Amino acid sequence: MRQRYLALLSLFASLPAMAITFQTRLESIEWKVEGDQFECRLSQPITDFGAGEFVRRAGEQAIFRIKASGAMMGPGSATLLAAAAPWQPGRGDINLGSVRVSNGGFPFNSSQVQAGRLINGLMDGRSPVIRHYSRDGGTMEVRLLPVKFNKAFSDYQMCVTKLLPMNFDQVKQAEVGFPGGGIELDTRAKSQLQTVVAYLKADPTVNHIELDGHSDNSGNRLTNRDLSRRRALAVMDFLKAQGVPEEQITLRFHGERYPLAPNTNNANRARNRRVNIHLERVTPDEKPAPVASAGSAASTS
Template identity: 45%
Template sequence: MTRTYPALLLALALPAQALTFQTRMEDVQWQVTGDQFACRLSQSVAGYGEATFVRLAGEQPAFELKAWDNPMTPGAAQLYNEAPPWRPGSNAVPVGQMTVHQGAGVMQVPYQQAGRMLAGLASGLQPTIMRTGYAGGDPVRVVVSSVGYQQAWLDFQKCVSGLLPVSYAQISESLISFASGGDKLSAQAKAMLDAAVIYIKADADIQEILLDGHSDNQGNRLDNRELSRQRVLAVKDYLVEQGVNEELFALRFHGDRYPLASNRTEQGRAANRRVMLRLEKE
């Protein structure tokens, strides 16, 4: 889906002490795009590039700043929430830093700072990025306008409400643990597999589900290999019962050959009693 939000306000004068990139107020547009895997809340910054808040399925929002031809020098840029000109007397609120790389490209801000930037927008402040310019010139200042934000945020939240519970990165390598000598799925394991089912059914690019079964070193090797097989089958059978295509599975049983941790301690043996689920795409 895509929605655009024009701002019908007057233009503002940009400060002279910095090379400032900011879209004129009457031209500001927010766009909300997304699907069940990711939602994006974007604003084009005139002359500079695009500022985007990204929310991936199962993850916190992050911020990305894409430059068409970045005039900033590489290094740490300062982030702050700045009051607009119609709110004189308000001080800028520091948010954190982001790293500027050489040339054009996408600069990313982790979710802690992105959350503060979104909170600033909700309060009518303008997230601002400032960094030294080339050749000893004026600092470069990139401003994300808060004009038109409130309605865009409501539609962004509608998109977010439709996201899957997990992302591919979170579920593509999942470890399912088992009790000593057991092959029964715990409630926690079933909850993890339920999330995997939702993702697998939604992503048509999943080509294979690889299940690797393991055990600790208690008992003899033949019994341990059989136990690892039973654990793999327990995971597979549960997923098939939930509607996953049986033809997607590739099964391997390793017994105690590949421990994750030392079998000398109970904690290590517990880590070794596992099935590793991997999702493979094209």
């Protein structure tokens, strides 16, 4: 009996590893477009698996990712392909490289370049394919089909036109320069601040702005501190004129204390004349005083 059991184990071990493909039936294919000012998504549900989706955040290019309904893929790596359709004889698959796979609901994110090539492939009738190799030698493929893609992509592009210029990660740390040495906002500074204001109006959860004024070391300490204060005030006045409540703004001024670059030449001194802007989501109990007094500012300079 023992010899028979060992023989069965040997037989199963000699069988080829299993290959599984997840793909929605042709007649059930659909593409979904969802989004707002912050993010646009173009996705295809995949039967018994989840979905494949292109995601484009404001201020960025699209990435491609898989949304898994369970722990379908183990950690490791997978190959990303723009696969030729069976009805396209003579066309080979395009290998777009590997992606790192992890546990969780979104096992991987492609690069922006890979996502762009996948979109071009779909426009050309190709299928995005993720080929994942398990540790036991088995293969899992997840495949999207190009059916109905062109119409959905047109709707997705309409969504993209409404995205904000920047996302929160990009806009939360901004820097407005005063390269000419004065306290007036130039055209570039106003354009930067308009981008900040546009985001603030779109995202009411961002409810606190910190302004830190700086100078170079051209004058004495008292003059430099006053210049940094007046630059921060110029930014605050611009924000207030655009409808940002003053109680959401904290103003500080540091004079020459925190240079970005050594004050050894004109170019470096121009860099140091600036106001740094930091956006935050703050609960009412966490909010600091709106505007720093001259005494508190002097103590930090």
